Amino acid sequence: MIHKNPLREQLQELLMSQRLAVLSTHHEGQPYTSLVAFAATANLSPIVFATPRTTRKFHNLKKDHRVALLVDNRSNTEKDFNEAIAATAIGVAQEVHEKESPELYELYLTKHPCLEGFVRSQSCAMLQVLVHKYLVVNHFQNVFQLKVVP
Amino acid sequence: MKFFVTLDEIRDPDHPAVGGKAFALSRLKRSGFRIPHSICVPAWVYDAFVEESGLRERIMLELNRKDLKEMRWEEIWDAGLRIRSMFLTKSLPGKMEASLREALDFHFPQNPVAVRSSSPQEDSATSSFAGLHESFINVHGAQSILDHIRLVWASLWSDASLLYRQELGLEVHRSSMAVLIQELIHGACSGVLFSRNPNDPSQVVLEAVHGLNQGLVDGQIEPDRWLIDRDSKRIVFHRAPERKLHFVPLGSGVRAVHLPQNLALSPPLEEAQVQSLLRLALQMEDSMGSPQDVEWTLHGESILVLQSRPITTLPSGSEKDQRKWYLSLRRSFENLQELRQRIEEVLIPAMTGEYEAMTALPLSQLPDGELAREIEHRQEAEKKWTNVYWDEFIPFAHGMRLFGQVYNDTMRPADPYEFLRLLGNSSLESLQRNDRLEKMASMVRQQKDIETLLREGRYLEAPSEFVERIQEFMNRFGDLSCPVTGVVQCTQGPDGLIRIILELARHPRESTLSAHQDAVELQKNFLSVFEGDELERARALLDLGRASYRLRDDDNIHLSRMESLKIAALMEAQKRLEIQGKLDLDGPTTEKIKKSFQEIPSLQPFPSSTRSSPQTPPGVKPRQLVGQPAGPGIARGRARVIGHSSNLQEFTHGEVLVCDAVDPNMTYVVPLASAIVERRGGMLIHGAIIAREYGLPCVTGVPDATRWIETGDLVTVDGFLGIVSVGSQSITESD
Incomplete structure (x- = not known):
């Protein structure tokens, strides 16, 4: 239930517990979605993910850095209609480098140690999404918005 | 298989x-x-x-x-x-x-x-x-x-x-x-056995009625009751009630019908049969290994066991446990018909008689002592009628539920609330009030000079027919400045009423109350399923449902008038205190009056919620709130959140009425509203009833509606799905 102020805590818990998110980009107005392994800070922003530079999503992001990311805890059972929470993060993505932002690399690799080889490869880029706001859906239809203070 | x-x-x-x-x-x-x-x-x-x-x-x-x-x-x-x-x-x-x-x-x-x-x-x-x-x-x-x-x-x-x-x-x-x-065994008599009396384990309790035991089980028929000593087998007590009715199978179901004279005079069981049932109780207890609560019927010479279970009772719960009271609201058709007769023929006329007598009393001419007595009299009357409201008016609301259940069982409509379309348009008091407002608005529309006078605060200079209508309206319904029907000059005088009339005049409604054009067809389809006696019963049930629907709205207005008369008397005393500085009464009586005046609940702001409403957390805004779809349709408009009666007078055309609980005393703004959103939930509550009458989208049961939505918010009300979207649909907008 999102009543008093559990929205923030609920979001933190969701972002900590989930490993994958659906990233939404576009190319000349054509929407495009990709599944990405992500990590988030306790402040709810930024969210980081890694992608090869050759991918469509990376290409799309170079043209337009606006993104939406969907994180949810569905279990693919009928309980989801009542119990699942889905959060859409709205923001902008930008590339980061280990030299300037070692803490983001650490954050990411702590959550996904198996991706170390992937992240350190030359063709892989690390991106951070600076989140402006979240839209959180629970109980099937209840939707609340949380603005993220930069 | x-x-x-x-x-x-x-x-x-x-x-x-x-x-x-x-x-x-x-x-x-x-x-x-x-x-x-x-x-x-x-x-x-x-x-x-x-x-x-x-x-x-x-x-x-x-x-x-x-x-x-x-x-x-x-x-x-x-x-x-x-x-x-x-x-x-x-x-x-x-x-x-x-x-x-x-x-x-x-x-x-x-x-x-x-x-x-x-x-x-x-x-x-x-x-x-x-x-x-x-x-x-x-x-x-x-x-x-x-x-x-x-x-x-x-x-x-x-x-x-x-x-x-x-x-x-x-x-x-x-x-x-x-x-x-x-x-189904159509026994000559039937009843219930407790192999051990819960109040005295040395006894067996036996209850019996003529015919089927339906009336006994649901408490409609008082049974003959015997207490029998388990050891000596002696009957220690027999209570013979006044036997009037018995239940018999009739059509598809059972009915209570009058007992023939010879049966009414004789107990359903003879002594030998009582003894047979006592033996049965003891044998069953033996067989099942625990004291039993048995339903039985007597067919010829045989006793048949219909059901048997261990003796336990519903947990009584704490005093705060209202569940038994809620369940007592589910009443039978016969019981509701009796209740209706009492409400329509005794209670409402008595209530009307009382408030008419009070209205005729010139309060301003009463000496202080008599005014004090009148205040006390009115306080007691209000208390008495509030009790009647809870004990008799509220249970009667089950009439429309009962009709709905029968309608759904018979017609199986895709929309389980289709039955409400047959009940509506039953000349509700609140609609009559709104009709009068509309007539005045129509006069303003036709005679521009009235509008000018109203805008300049000179309504008394308007044509006499208009002034008379205003005054007649205020006499009956008050000046709308209070959340209580009938109170004049509660806070601001007739300005609020005039503002609403001007607003209504600017925005004529296209033929309102047209939502029931199909009611005739639905009624025809429903009644065509029945024949003979069943048809008469179906007609009577529909009539009962309509009466129940009407009273659900009217009762609050009746009760509110009673409250307004108390307020009028207290206001008279307050006025004298302000002018004279004191009342010609002893100190404690004066203090009591002052206190009563300060504590008039309906002059306080509307409660924002029955629960505590903490502040909205920083940065959090609702986008979509879910309630119950209570009136079909989709509408979009700016929210007007009602926290106080004065908010109602600020209501402008096209706004969405957002409130904690709609009361019939508030619904005069509904002709101006584009939709209704309410925290209190239900399909048969005032907000939902009035929304359907005006064909407005309505969503009820939205948790903390008045906390999350603010006046001025753009809201979209989806009365089909029960969803209220708050704010712009555009995700990039800066909200």
């Missing part, structure tokens, strides 16, 4: 599958007791049905719409109604239906039956919740029995079950229901 078992086939391990009732009867049958011929549809058939039809998920969605703890009884009743409708409109899977139909044709080819719940949760030794689930008596033919099996299944999710869900351990994934189909 076989979807039923006979009582002879039931063995100990089958107990959870066949439920307490069928299991007890199978044991008694094996022990040699006479039981009507019965078969049982086990709980796994229920499971298969809800699984295959997808109903389990739908029930879960319905019950998770909102935390059940936050639902009012009305909302729980609504949820139960919607689930019942799901069961009614879903047919049985082909093989299941064919197998059951074959079994019913074989076991009950001609005979009417009783279709009874046999819940695995009910009737166990530790928890007995007799009566929470439904049973149907005198059901004819395989098709009707199949329909009633689904109704018994649906009663697993009735309002009563949902209220006691914790005690029953009710869970969508686990809970299930078996059904017992029992040949």
Whole structure:
């Protein structure tokens, strides 16, 4: 239930517990979605993910850095209609480098140690999404918005 | 595949599958007791049905719409109604239906039956919740029995079950229901036996009525009652009531009819029969190993056991436990008809008579002492009528629920609230008030100079016909500055009323109240299903439903007038205190009057919620809030959140009325509104009723509606799905 102020805590818990998110980009107005392994800070922003530079999503992001990311805890059972929470993060993505932002690399690799080889490869880029706001859906239809203070 | 078992086939391990009732009867049958011929549809058939039809998920969605703890009884009743409708409109899977139909044709080819719940949760030794689930008596033919099996299944999710869900351990994934189909025995007399009196274990309690025991079980007929000493077998007490009615099978169901004179004068049992029943009670207790609560019927010389369960009673709960009171609101047709007669012929005329007498009293001419006595008199009258409201008016609201249930059972509409379209347009008091406002607005529209005078605050200079209408309106309904009908100059004088008239004049409604054009057709279709006596009863039930619908709205206005008269007397005293500085009364009386004036509840702001409403957390805004769809349609507008009666007078055309609980005294702004959103939930509450009358989208039961939505917010109200979207749809907008 999102009543008093559990929205923030609920979001933190969701972002900590989930490993994958659906990233939404576009190319000349054509929407495009990709599944990405992500990590988030306790402040709810930024969210980081890694992608090869050759991918469509990376290409799309170079043209337009606006993104939406969907994180949810569905279990693919009928309980989801009542119990699942889905959060859409709205923001902008930008590339980061280990030299300037070692803490983001650490954050990411702590959550996904198996991706170390992937992240350190030359063709892989690390991106951070600076989140402006979240839209959180629970109980099937209840939707609340949380603005993220930069 | 076989979807039923006979009582002879039931063995100990089958107990959870066949439920307490069928299991007890199978044991008694094996022990040699006479039981009507019965078969049982086990709980796994229920499971298969809800699984295959997808109903389990739908029930879960319905019950998770909102935390059940936050639902009012009305909302729980609504949820139960919607689930019942799901069961009614879903047919049985082909093989299941064919197998059951074959079994019913074989076991009950001609005979009417009783279709009874046999819940695995009910009737166990530790928890007995007799009566929470439904049973149907005198059901004819395989098709009707199949329909009633689904109704018994649906009663697993009735309002009563949902209220006691914790005690029953009710869970969508686990809970299930078996059904017992029992040949109907039309006994000459029937009754209930307690093998041990809960108040005195040395006694057996025996209750009996002529005919079927339906009236006894649901408390409509007072039975003959015997207390018998278990050891000496002596009758220690017999109470013979005034015997007027008995229940007999009639049409498809049972009816209370007058007892013939000879039966009315004689007890349903002779002494020898009392002794036979005493022996039966003791034998059954022996056989079952615990004191038993037995329903029986006497057919010829034989006593047949209809059902038996361990003696327990519903937990009494704390004083705050209102569940029994809620359940007492579910009344029978006969009971409601009596109640209606009393309300229409005795209570409302008495109430009207009292407030007319009070209105005629010139308060300003009373000496202080008499005014003090009048204040006390009015305070007592208000208290008395408030009690009548809770004890008699509120229970009468069940009339429309009862009609709805019969309508749904008969017509099986896709929309379980279709029945409301037959009940509407019943000349509600609040609509009559709005009609008068509209007539005044129409005069302003036609005569521009009236508008000018009103804008300049010179309404008394308007044509006399208009001024008379205003004054007549204020005499009857007040100046709208109070949340109480009938109060004049509560805070600001007639300015609020005039503002509303001007606003209505600017925005004429296209033919309002046109939502019921199809009511005639629906009524025709409904009544065409019945014939003879049944048709008369259906007509009477529709009439009762309409009366109940009308009173649901009118009662608040009546009560509010009573309150307004008390306020008028207190205001007169307050005025004298301000002018004279004191009243010609003793100190304590003056103090009491002052205190009463300060504490007038309806002059306080509307409560924002019954629960504490903490502040909205920083940065958090609602985008979409879910409630209950209570009036179809979609509308978009700026929200006007009502926190105080003065907010109502600021209401402008096209706004969405957002409030904690709509009261008929507030609904004069509804002709200006584009939609209604309410925190209080339910389909049959004032907000929903008035929204349907005006064809406005309405969503009720939105948790913390007045906390999350602010005046001026752009809201979209989806009255089809029960969703309120707040703010712009554009995601990039800076909100």
